[in-house]
Amino acid sequence: MRDQAELHKELIDSMTVGGSLRSEPWKRAVETVPRHEFLRGGFFRSVPGAVPSAWSPVLEGGDGWMEGCYADESLVTQIAGTIVPADIRGEIMRSPTSSSTLPSLVLRMLEDLQVEPGSRVLEIGTGTGYSTAVLCARLGEDQVTSIEYDEDVASRARTALARLDVYPTLITGDGLLGHPGGAPYDRVIATCGVHTVPAAWIEQTRPGGLILATIGGWLGSSELARLTVHDDGTASGPFLGGGVSFMLARPHLPPPLGLLPDLSAGEERKAIVGADILSDWTSRFVVQTAVPAAQQLALQHEGQVETVLIDAASGSWAALREEGGHWIVRQGGPEPLWDVAENQLGRWRACGAPALEEFTVHVTPEGQTIRW
Secondary structure: OHHHHHHHHHHHHHHHHOOOOOOOOOOOOHHOHHHHHHHOOOEEEEEOOOOOOEEEOOOOOOOHHHHOOOOOOOOOEOOOOOHHHHHOOOOOOOEEEEOOOHHHHHHHHHHHHHOOOOOOOOEEOOOOHHHHHHHHHHHHHHEEEEEEEHHHHHHHHHHHHHHHOOOOOOEEEEEEOHHHHHEEEEEEEEEEEEOOOOOHHHHEEEEEEEEEEEEEOOOEEEEEEEEEOEEEOOOEEEOOOOHHHHHHHHOHHHOOOOOOOOOOEEEEEEOOHHHHHHHHHHHHHEEEHOOOOOOEEEEEEEEEEEEEEEOOOOOOOEEEEEOEEEEEEEOOOOOOOHHHHHHHHHHHHOOOOOOHHEEEEEEOEEEEEEEE
């Protein structure tokens, strides 16, 4: 096992060279926070080549544990809502539900938060507690409130922070509701993705304060946004770029699809844009802005795999397949999903297909709007 101090220094140097760690105050803060203290329960490592995805545990003191703690990687710490590394012998094929975000993204976001001395910060998603500890090292524990949805995750974070003698205000509950008891905050930062920016965050942030959150959709594309809260109770701001992705907050996960509609029905036409557009991060984000309630899946139909979009709430759907060198779309339900997507893509392309950094988010009591 390599020396912890050496690994920690290498990580800090790497983040500095890479540009995620840009200022001395944050560098001094991260130097005081040993990441391995927040991973004593171990983590899961993906099994190479496993289909479907599989995970194997790496426990404290085991082969690669310390090196993993200081690798610039996101480390899965919980699977299927309850399972931690110590619960598993061998491999598990379930979905991750909690993780320790890669340190370079943690520090990039903390830098982008633009805190000032004395800033009061509300963190949504305590996770392991690592980012909470770095915030406390920079601002002081009295300035930091952190909310975690999962009771078990919150308990482990509380224990890890206590080992370092760090005691911020820790709340177990729905982070989408914020914590009005500590408001107003100067900054809000979310380490989970959201489908729409919750009104509570805006209400609990002082005018002129900032909200840093990853806004995503059920098609799997997302981006980091920095919103300024205005005197009239609205908030707006730009996307910051970089293709940032977090697990969606559990209350913002898509609804179950339930019984699928009859995908053999519907009207067919030649598609203007094919489903291959969904493999591009920015194009997929544009489609999400047009059909925000749609989910994507691949289904076998008449011997061919089709890309299917389904809006579980409305029952609208679109199925696309390649045929003879072009794409065919078949649609059903009250709204032709692919027509809406193609129209939005056409408008975006007519504007020169701007990058996500040229998009802005506007949040009002009536809802959220994304523009370019």
